[in-house]
Amino acid sequence: MAENILEINNLTVTYGQFKIITEVSFKVKPKEIVCIAGESGCGKSTLIKAVLGLKQLGAQIEEGSVILDGRDITRLGVEERRQILGTEIGYVPQNTRGSFNNIRSYEVQYKETMLAHGLPFVKADAIDVFKKLNFPDADTILEYQPWEMSGGMNQRMAIGLAVLQKPKLMLADEATSVLDVTSQKEVIEELSKLRDELGWSILFITHNLGVASHIADKLGVMYAGRMVEYGAIRKVLDHPIHPYTRALLAAIPGKDRKLPQGLEGRPPLDGAEWTGCNFVPRCRFACEACKTKKYQLIEVEPDHFASCSEGME
Amino acid sequence: MSSAPLLEVRDVAKHYGRGKKRHEVLTDLNISLNEGEVLGIIGESGCGKSVLLNLISCLEPVSAGQLFFKGEEYTGKKPKDVCRWFQVIFQDSEAAFDPKMTIRQSMHENLRLLSGDSKDADAKIEAMIEIMGLNPALADRYPRQLSGGQVQRMSIARSLVTEPNLILCDEMTSALDVSAQAMILQYLYKLRQKRGLTMIFVSHDMALCSTFCDRMAIMKDGKIVEIGTPEQIMDHPQHEYTKLLLDAVLYVK
Numbered sequence: 157m158a159e160n161i162l163e164i165n166n167l168t169v170t171y172g173q174f175k176i177i178t179e180v181s182f183k184v185k186p187k188e189i190v191c192i193a194g195e196s197g198c199g200k201s202t203l204i205k206a207v208l209g210l211k212q213l214g215a216q217i218e219e220g221s222v223i224l225d226g227r228d229i230t231r232l233g234v235e236e237r238r239q240i241l242g243t244e245i246g247y248v249p250q251n252t253r254g255s256f257n258n259i260r261s262y263e264v265q266y267k268e269t270m271l272a273h274g275l276p277f278v279k280a281d282a283i284d285v286f287k288k289l290n291f292p293d294a295d296t297i298l299e300y301q302p303w304e305m306s307g308g309m310n311q312r313m314a315i316g317l318a319v320l321q322k323p324k325l326m327l328a329d330e331a332t333s334v335l336d337v338t339s340q341k342e343v344i345e346e347l348s349k350l351r352d353e354l355g356w357s358i359l360f361i362t363h364n365l366g367v368a369s370h371i372a373d374k375l376g377v378m379y380a381g382r383m384v385e386y387g388a389i390r391k392v393l394d395h396p397i398h399p400y401t402r403a404l405l406a407a408i409p410g411k412d413r414k415l416p417q418g419l420e421g422r423p424p425l426d427g428a429e430w431t432g433c434n435f436v437p438r439c440r441f442a443c444e445a446c447k448t449k450k451y452q453l454i455e456v457e458p459d460h461f462a463s464c465s466e467g468m469e
Numbered sequence: 470m471s472s473a474p475l476l477e478v479r480d481v482a483k484h485y486g487r488g489k490k491r492h493e494v495l496t497d498l499n500i501s502l503n504e505g506e507v508l509g510i511i512g513e514s515g516c517g518k519s520v521l522l523n524l525i526s527c528l529e530p531v532s533a534g535q536l537f538f539k540g541e542e543y544t545g546k547k548p549k550d551v552c553r554w555f556q557v558i559f560q561d562s563e564a565a566f567d568p569k570m571t572i573r574q575s576m577h578e579n580l581r582l583l584s585g586d587s588k589d590a591d592a593k594i595e596a597m598i599e600i601m602g603l604n605p606a607l608a609d610r611y612p613r614q615l616s617g618g619q620v621q622r623m624s625i626a627r628s629l630v631t632e633p634n635l636i637l638c639d640e641m642t643s644a645l646d647v648s649a650q651a652m653i654l655q656y657l658y659k660l661r662q663k664r665g666l667t668m669i670f671v672s673h674d675m676a677l678c679s680t681f682c683d684r685m686a687i688m689k690d691g692k693i694v695e696i697g698t699p700e701q702i703m704d705h706p707q708h709e710y711t712k713l714l715l716d717a718v719l720y721v722k
Contacts, residue, residue, distance in 0.1 A: 195646035196618050307514070336513040337673060337717040344719075363646060366676075366719035393721060407651040409676040411720055413699055416680060418652030422602050 158226035161186050161325050161357040162207065167220035169199070169206050176202045176215065178381045179451065182374075184325065189351055189358045191368035191389070194378035195404075197423060200361045203378075204329050207359070208247060209237045225324055242273040246323035250330040252314035256302040262313055263298040269317060285319050288353060289346045308339030315343065319350060326350075326358040332367060344371050365408055369393055377401045380423045380434045382451060387460030397462035399439050433464060441467030473540030474501040475635060475667055476525070481534030483520055483691075494520050495691040498534070507661070507668040509678035511714070512688035518671045519560065521688075522637050525669070527551050553583060555635035560643070562624035566612040573608040576627045583631045597626040600656055602649055618645050625653060629660075635667045643672065654681055675718050679703050687711045 162184040169177040177199040184190045192200050202215065207222055209232065221230045224244060229237070241247070249255060256265055263279070270277040279298065286294035291312060302310050311331065318326060328347070332340040348371045351358060362368055368375055369389065376386040377400065385398040396402045406417040421438040424430065432447040433439070439446070446466065453461040478500040484493045494517045502508050512518050523529045525536065527548045536544045538554055559565045566575050576594045580587070587593075595605035601622040612620050621644045628636060642650040658681070660666050672678050678685050679699040686696040687710065695708040706712045 195648060196616065337675070337714065337719075338513065341717040341719065364719070365647075365721045369722040370719050404648065405721065407647040408721055409674070409680045411676075413679045413703065415654060415658055416647070416651035416677075418650075418655045419648035420602075420652070422604070 160184060160223075161188075161225055162359065163221075163223040164203075164207075165221045165223070167203075167206060167222065168218040169202055169215055170218050171215045175218075176381055177206070179220070180378070180381075180383045181220075181453070182376055182383065182386055184357050184359055184374075186357055187351060187355050188373045189348065189360060189371050190374045190376065191360045191362060191372035192376045192378060193362055193365055193368050193404075195363060195423070197380075198378040199381040200363075200378055201329055204247075204327050204359070204361055207245065207325075207327060208241065242269070242318075242321050242323065243275065244324050246318035246321060246326045248311075248315050248318050248326065248328045248331040251334055252311050253302075253307065255314050256310065258303045259301055261299055261301050266298065266317055266320070270321065273321060275321060282316070282320055285316055289316060289319070289349065290342070291316070306339075308335045308343070311335060311339075312343060312346070315346065319354070322354075324357065326356055328358060328360045330362055331360070333362070333364065340367070347371060365393075365405065377404065382434065382463065383453065384435070384464065385462045386453065387462075391457065391460040395460075397456055397460070397465045397468060398435075399441050399464060399467055400435050401462075402467075403438075435464070439466070473537070475504045475506075475539060476500075476502040476669075477537040477540075478521075478525065479535045479537065481521075481524060481531050481536070483517070483524060483529070483532045493691060495524070498691070498693060500686065500693070502667060502669065504667055505661075505665045506684065507666070507670055507682045509682035509685040510669060510671045510688055511673060511675055511678055511685060513673060513714075516688045517691040518688055519639050522557065522639050522669065522671060526555065526557050526637060555637055556628035556631060556633040558625055558628050558636065558638035558641050560640040562620045562644075563612050563617070565624055566620065568612055571609050571611055572615070572623050572627075575612075576608070576623075576630060579627050580631055593630055594626070597630040598623070600629075601626045602652055618649065621645060622649065622653070632664075634665070637669045637671075639671045640673070641670070642677070643674070650677070657681075675703070675714060676720065687714065 160183040165181050167177055167180045192203060194200050206217060217230055221228055229240065266282060267277040282298060283294055286297060291297055332343050335343060344367060347358060350356060360371065372389045375389045375392045376383050379400045385392055385401045396405055403419045407419060409416050419438060424434050432449050436442040436446050451463055453463050455461050456465060478498055481495060481498045483495040484491055486492050510518050524531050527546050531544060535542055543551060573594060577590055580590050594608060598605045598608055603619060603622055607615060607619060625641060642653060670678060670682055682699060684696060685699055685702045686693045689710045695702065695711045702711060706715055
């Protein structure tokens with residue numbers, strides 16, 4: 157096994173003339189949960205799609221590379237990519253209602269999926285996985301059909317299916333956002349259990365920093381296509397450096413029951429050309445130099461990177 | 470009667486289906502909302518929060534019980550009789566806009582209906598869209614040409630531009646980013662201080678409600694199991710279910 161399960165190097169992704177992701181780099185080590193947080197339109201889902209393969213989506217990897225366990229998968233062909241999807245990369249989408257056929261039993265669909273990926277389907281293994289993940293009715297759940305299940309249970313069945321294929325890397329795109337708070341907490345606990353017991357790595361995309369703070373080892377914050385801060389979760393949350401990270405944290409309702417602080421303005425339009433920092437129009441600390449400064453992630457302390465430290469004492 | 474609450478829901482129940490298929494959604498629900506108060510209603514999917522708003526706004530008839538507005542009963546009235554009293558902000562706002570009208574036309578219609586023709590309608594609409602953190606130029610698009618979060622903010626703008634006194638909102642900010650959510654709450658907070666605002670704020674986000682509401686009601690399976698000030702609910706929860714919900718709130722550690 158390579159040193160890093162996933163390496164994203166200097167990735168730039170475009171949709172037509174629109175630049176969605178600009179020069180993003182980070183690594184996922186074995187047994188690590190990396191969360192990428194950011195607001196709608198910051199490019200976090202596109203990032204996951206870049207790992208899964210963008211062919212059908214009209215997007216193009218302009219620059220940079222995606223390296224999975226030592227193998228460059230940036231520009232794989234359709235057939236080669238199919239071989240690694242599912243078996244090497246597992247994926248849990250945001251809304252799994254569309255992932256299953258509503259009126260066929262989970263068992264049939266599990267079997268089909270496994271066969272399609274050239275893996276044997278052993279019912280006992282599946283039940284074993286369900287038990288490990290604390291599913292209710294683990295023994296009989298495969299006989300149900302998706303329409304009989306709540307959204308939360310269906311989401312967990314999708315996680316179960318991804319787990320069963322034993323991928324090296326799990327990608328979860330807002331996997332808990334459609335759930336109620338109680339099931340959200342359970343799913344998050346299951347995901348971290350998965351990591352602890354089975355030793356897999358997870359790349360978790362979320363807009364919910366609360367969720368991130370409960371499961372992540374590393375946290376990356378994206379703004380308008382750029383990674384503005386990245387590092388060990390405690391370092392980023394306890395000492396946020398980038399003005400955007402600080403604004404984002406202030407906007408989250410906290411335990412103190414103070415009204416959260418908003419952030420004026422809106423992110424730049426997709427693909428707008430920027431010289432210098434693209435957070436300038438909304439930044440309280442912006443100065444003349446910021447308008448021309450070149451984007452660069454700087455190591456502020458070990459395991460903690462930020463592209464700007466304006467306004468810190 | 471000047472001391473009557475602005476809105477009162479008395480012993481309201483709602484069920485769907487009959488006989489074997491009878492499904493109780495709400496049972497014996499009592500709520501009274503005073504002028505200027507913000508009441509948060511919290512519960513998980515399927516607990517009947519949205520049905521409750523539909524009943525209050527007369528979009529669905531109640532199965533039993535009575536509704537009062539300023540002390541007068543309005544049970545069984547049609548939506549068009551009551552629509553001037555309050556603005557409703559729905560969760561699925563794309564469905565709440567006419568797909569064949571631009572956002573601007575929809576907003577004009579709402580304004581005209583509630584406050585008659587006015588020359589500065591366009592200016593008002595654009596100013597409100599700006600407050601919601603959107604580009605006013607988006608007003609000339611059709612709902613399907615906007616993102617989910619943008620339509621949601623447009624629907625909030627459409628309601629607020631009529632300067633309502635009572636707002637019923639269903640998961641108003643759940644589709645939004647935290648920074649946009651915070652902006653809108655800040656604005657509503659300022660509005661409250663400036664001219665008073667009564668709200669029913671249906672949400673699943675306890676942390677959010679506790680920052681903004683005067684009282685919070687916890688709903689489970691069609692019943693209110695606990696109601697109190699944010700201090701009472703968050704610091705001294707009594708009901709087991711409230712404790713369970715509180716335990717599941719994921720604060721940023």
